Amino acid sequence: MKIVVVGGGEVGYNVANTLSEEEHDVTVVEEDEERADKVDDELDVITVRGSGARPQVLEEAGIFPGCDVDILVACTDHDEVNILACWIAKRAGVKRVISRARALEFTDSPTWAKDLGIDVMNSPERSVAREILELLFVSSAVHTAELLDGRSGIYALRVSPNSALVGLALKDLRTLYPNFIAIIVYIERNGEGYIPYGEMVIQANDLCYIVTSREQAWKLEEIYQMKKSRPLKRVLIIGGGKLGFQVAWKLESQFRNLDIRLIDHNREKCERLASELKRTLVLCGDGADESLLRQEGIEGADGLVCATESDEANLLFAVIGKALGARKTIAVVRRKIYMKLDNYMSVDAIVNPNSALASVILRHARYKSGAGVLSIIEKIDAEMLELVIPAKSPAVGRTIMSLGMPKGMLIALIVRKGDVFVPVGATVVQAEDKVILFATSDLMPEAMDYLGVQ
Amino acid sequence: MHLRLVSKVLSLLSAIVSLSMLWPLVWSLWDGTSDVRAFLLSIAFGLALALLLYAFGKHADYDDLGIKDGFVAVSLAWVIASLVGAMPYWLHGTVPTFTDAFFEAMSGFTTTGASVLSDIEANPRGILFWRDLTHWLGGMGIIVLSLAILPFIGVGGMQLYKAEVPGPIPEKMTPRIQQTALYLWGVYVLLSAAEAVLLMLGGMNLFESLTHTFGTMATGGFSPLNKSIGQYNSAYFDWVITIFMFLAGVNFVLHYRFLLGRWGAFWRDEEFRFYTVLTVFCTLTVTLVLRLHGTYDSFADALRFGAFQVVSIITTTGYVTADYELWPTYTQFILLLLMFVGACAGSTGGGMKNLRLMVLARHVRAELSSILHPKAIVHVRVGGKPVGREIIASVTSFFILYIVIFTAGTLFMTILDLDLITAMSSVAATLGNIGPGLGGVGPMRNYAAIPDSGKWVLSLFMMMGRLELYTVVLLLLPETWKR
Numbered sequence: 001m002k003i004v005v006v007g008g009g010e011v012g013y014n015v016a017n018t019l020s021e022e023e024h025d026v027t028v029v030e031e032d033e034e035r036a037d038k039v040d041d042e043l044d045v046i047t048v049r050g051s052g053a054r055p056q057v058l059e060e061a062g063i064f065p066g067c068d069v070d071i072l073v074a075c076t077d078h079d080e081v082n083i084l085a086c087w088i089a090k091r092a093g094v095k096r097v098i099s100r101a102r103a104l105e106f107t108d109s110p111t112w113a114k115d116l117g118i119d120v121m122n123s124p125e126r127s128v129a130r131e132i133l134e135l136l137f138v139s140s141a142v143h144t145a146e147l148l149d150g151r152s153g154i155y156a157l158r159v160s161p162n163s164a165l166v167g168l169a170l171k172d173l174r175t176l177y178p179n180f181i182a183i184i185v186y187i188e189r190n191g192e193g194y195i196p197y198g199e200m201v202i203q204a205n206d207l208c209y210i211v212t213s214r215e216q217a218w219k220l221e222e223i224y225q226m227k228k229s230r231p232l233k234r235v236l237i238i239g240g241g242k243l244g245f246q247v248a249w250k251l252e253s254q255f256r257n258l259d260i261r262l263i264d265h266n267r268e269k270c271e272r273l274a275s276e277l278k279r280t281l282v283l284c285g286d287g288a289d290e291s292l293l294r295q296e297g298i299e300g301a302d303g304l305v306c307a308t309e310s311d312e313a314n315l316l317f318a319v320i321g322k323a324l325g326a327r328k329t330i331a332v333v334r335r336k337i338y339m340k341l342d343n344y345m346s347v348d349a350i351v352n353p354n355s356a357l358a359s360v361i362l363r364h365a366r367y368k369s370g371a372g373v374l375s376i377i378e379k380i381d382a383e384m385l386e387l388v389i390p391a392k393s394p395a396v397g398r399t400i401m402s403l404g405m406p407k408g409m410l411i412a413l414i415v416r417k418g419d420v421f422v423p424v425g426a427t428v429v430q431a432e433d434k435v436i437l438f439a440t441s442d443l444m445p446e447a448m449d450y451l452g453v454q
Numbered sequence: 455m456h457l458r459l460v461s462k463v464l465s466l467l468s469a470i471v472s473l474s475m476l477w478p479l480v481w482s483l484w485d486g487t488s489d490v491r492a493f494l495l496s497i498a499f500g501l502a503l504a505l506l507l508y509a510f511g512k513h514a515d516y517d518d519l520g521i522k523d524g525f526v527a528v529s530l531a532w533v534i535a536s537l538v539g540a541m542p543y544w545l546h547g548t549v550p551t552f553t554d555a556f557f558e559a560m561s562g563f564t565t566t567g568a569s570v571l572s573d574i575e576a577n578p579r580g581i582l583f584w585r586d587l588t589h590w591l592g593g594m595g596i597i598v599l600s601l602a603i604l605p606f607i608g609v610g611g612m613q614l615y616k617a618e619v620p621g622p623i624p625e626k627m628t629p630r631i632q633q634t635a636l637y638l639w640g641v642y643v644l645l646s647a648a649e650a651v652l653l654m655l656g657g658m659n660l661f662e663s664l665t666h667t668f669g670t671m672a673t674g675g676f677s678p679l680n681k682s683i684g685q686y687n688s689a690y691f692d693w694v695i696t697i698f699m700f701l702a703g704v705n706f707v708l709h710y711r712f713l714l715g716r717w718g719a720f721w722r723d724e725e726f727r728f729y730t731v732l733t734v735f736c737t738l739t740v741t742l743v744l745r746l747h748g749t750y751d752s753f754a755d756a757l758r759f760g761a762f763q764v765v766s767i768i769t770t771t772g773y774v775t776a777d778y779e780l781w782p783t784y785t786q787f788i789l790l791l792l793m794f795v796g797a798c799a800g801s802t803g804g805g806m807k808n809l810r811l812m813v814l815a816r817h818v819r820a821e822l823s824s825i826l827h828p829k830a831i832v833h834v835r836v837g838g839k840p841v842g843r844e845i846i847a848s849v850t851s852f853f854i855l856y857i858v859i860f861t862a863g864t865l866f867m868t869i870l871d872l873d874l875i876t877a878m879s880s881v882a883a884t885l886g887n888i889g890p891g892l893g894g895v896g897p898m899r900n901y902a903a904i905p906d907s908g909k910w911v912l913s914l915f916m917m918m919g920r921l922e923l924y925t926v927v928l929l930l931l932p933e934t935w936k937r
Contacts, residue, residue: 002629020629020630023630024629025629025633026629033842043612044611044612044629044630044631046626046628046629
């Protein structure tokens with residue numbers, strides 16, 4: 001496919017890199033000389049220098065009426081540039097245009113993007129804010145992502161050595177916990193990832209990715225970590241940017257009695273935040289000020305969210321917070337290389353809006369619009385797709401067991417007439433079922449064939 | 455430096471070069487000449503070397519290919535190619551020493567066309583075909599060829615491409631490097647086929663039209679005839695070859711665009727305009743002087759011989775139809791200057807390249823106007839686009855390096871007791887990948903008389919010229935070899 005990526009920053013670079021490795025013809029449009037040079041030197045793509053909002057520049061990148069470009073991805077830091085690039089591309093006949101939106105207003109209403117002729121518009125800040133909330137909610141989860149508009153979720157938990165699960169084969173899980181509807185879709189063991197199968201035996205310290213409904217998520221901790229889940233009482237947020245604000249605002253609306261404290265060093269920003277957030281205590285100060293942190297109850301706080309503009313500051317604040325006694329610390333980073341640091345630093349979870357966005361864009365670029373795309377945890381090399389079974393699919397009327405799907409792919413959830421359930425081998429697939437399909441990236445096309453989805 | 459990875463790349467090269475010897479082998483078998491054994495042994499040697507290199511580097515991962523590895527791999531690839539390519543000459547006894555064989559092979563691959571053979575026609579057709587085939591392989595680049603036919607080189611291919619393709623700013627025609635390499639070779643093959651057909655229509659036999667096509671399109675200059683193209687004394691052949699030499703000196707990206715139906719591609723390119731105007735101007739002034747001087751009796755002849763020699767030297771081909779040593783001094787000096795100019799960036803020709811000279815001239819112009827207007831912000835533009843500071847810096851230091859190497863080389867050649875004209879022109883003609891120079895290495899003579907040490911140094915210059923200095927000079931820096 002011919003793909004034009006507007007913007008060669010952190011997001012654009014990673015998207016272009018992956019797409020060119022998948023043998024697509026990629027052209028990157030970048031205005032900044034240094035970034036363009038980096039893309040030029042390191043990636044097998046064509047670089048066009050200039051602003052993606054200018055028709056002449058886009059024409060140089062191959063976008064003109066009657067062109068054969070399949071996808072345009074606009075992921076610069078400027079919404080205006082992204083929207084304009086998408087608009088120009090759409091008018092030139094580009095089949096699909098995907099835009100990043102930094103201002104959340106653009107994704108508040110689903111019709112906004114449609115009116116502009118943009119096929120997909122994504123604000124990573126929104127989904128990342130939700131991810132942070134989930135991480136706070138299920139406090140032992142290392143990663144989370146939501147499924148089906150938040151009705152279900154995927155949670156990554158480590159199996160503690162004293163858990164009853166250790167030594168248990170997956171197929172026996174259901175008999176042990178008959179009322180707990182959950183399915184393990186991925187297991188990470190000693191740095192290697194597996195899509196599980198019935199005979200696989202759980203070991204201590206496995207990192208299990210579990211799909212379950214939100215109402216039951218709190219039970220996970222009991223089962224995997226052998227500790228009682230406790231309601232959230234106090235959360236501290238450092239950094240009152242877009243993401244910090246989103247987190248505070250969402251926490252306010254979801255937890256009635258939660259004590260939320262937000263720290264930012266910019267007085268003006270604090271004034272504005274204080275007027276917009278009704279129940280949050282806005283503090284103007286430094287995130288590394290020990291006495292301030294202690295005074296505001298960092299010790300014993302259920303969560304510390306570090307969401308300033310600086311990746312390095314966030315990581316350090318999280319470490320400091322942990323040292324001062326916060327139960328769970330979450331750092332927001334934007335650079336890819338920092339994602340792996342949770343193995344080396346005492347940070348409980350690291351979230352990355354940029355790679356979340358990159359993975360959403362990549363999935364939209366890879367699969368045609370028929371397949372709903374889900375936000376996915378970036379760290380694992382497996383994909384999750386939301387699909388609707390077409391009426392003429394070969395799978396209709398057959399049990400899942402009889403489909404004979406090989407190892408490496410599984411159906412995690414089925415939504416049928418509003419009910420969400422985890423399928424078993426004897427579950428019969430019906431037309432119009434919405435399924436959550438989970439597979440390693442290389443097997444995904446084959447898995448879609450089994451279900452008769454293009 | 456990933457030595458194993460470099461070794462893996464080199465193994466591919468060695469295999470490609472030795473397998474390409476199958477083509478001349480067909481001529482030898484057809485003629486039943488004495489060089490069959492030499493080719494079989496050379497192929498076996500090349501493949502054995504490939505296996506050895508592969509065994510050393512088989513576990514290396516192409517994705518690790520960094521900047522240093524790219525330069526080292528490309529430079530060594532040309533050494534290996536010449537080493538394997540020299541085998542047939544040496545084993546067959548075409549030349550007396552291995553030094554001569556290596557010189558001839560390096561001259562072939564770098565499309566220089568400087569020869570040590572005195573009686574060319576005494577050699578079997580297989581050997582003569584191999585000489586010109588090395589031109590053709592080296593013209594578009596052996597690395598580019600391997601990028602085109604071997605898809606598994608991956609992302610690291612970009613580093614290799616940059617190290618081999620001539621010009622200050624290597625252009626990509628398509629997003630994917632493999633496609634670019636494939637299209638470049640496609641255009642190259644197409645133009646070559648066109649020339650071969652035109653030569654055959656003029657009555658040249660298949661063997662000679664193929665070898666001359668290889669020599670022309672690669673801007674090489676080896677001919678299977680003792681007196682080069684001049685031996686035919688045919689105006690038709692002269693003009694066909696003049697035109698194709700000129701085309702081979704054009705950026706191949708422009709040929710590609712033209713073939714895609716963008717008819718304005720050539721004239722819109724500023725470097726092409728510069729190259730054309732320069733060629734036409736030099737041709738006319740040389741023609742005029744030749745006619746006024748009475749070297750040729752008719753204007754048509756003066757134009758025919760003037761154009762051929764000028765185009766042959768500016769494109770760095772080195773075919774000759776006239777002994778320009780007998781020409782007026784003015785025309786000889788024009789030719790000597792053109793040896794430094796060379797063809798366009800992205801062509802198969804050598805020299806400093808027109809684009810670099812344009813950038814330099816405009817940089818000087820910009821400096822002058824910034825002296826007059828100290829506050830002015832002056833950009834150097836080529837093709838309407840501003841040229842970045844790093845590129846100007848790189849072009850300037852390229853120019854300086856070129857002059858330094860030329861001077862040092864001339865100094866070395868004078869130590870070997872060559873006369874000044876021979877010393878200077880032998881360095882200029884090898885560094886610019888032209889072939890014939892003036893004096894002792896003039897158009898009617900060859901490099902056989904140069905001492906052995908001189909031949910090795912000139913071989914190094916040919917490689918430096920083909921890979922545009924930096925790639926080879928970097929090899930001499932100790933930093934390159936550190937981890």
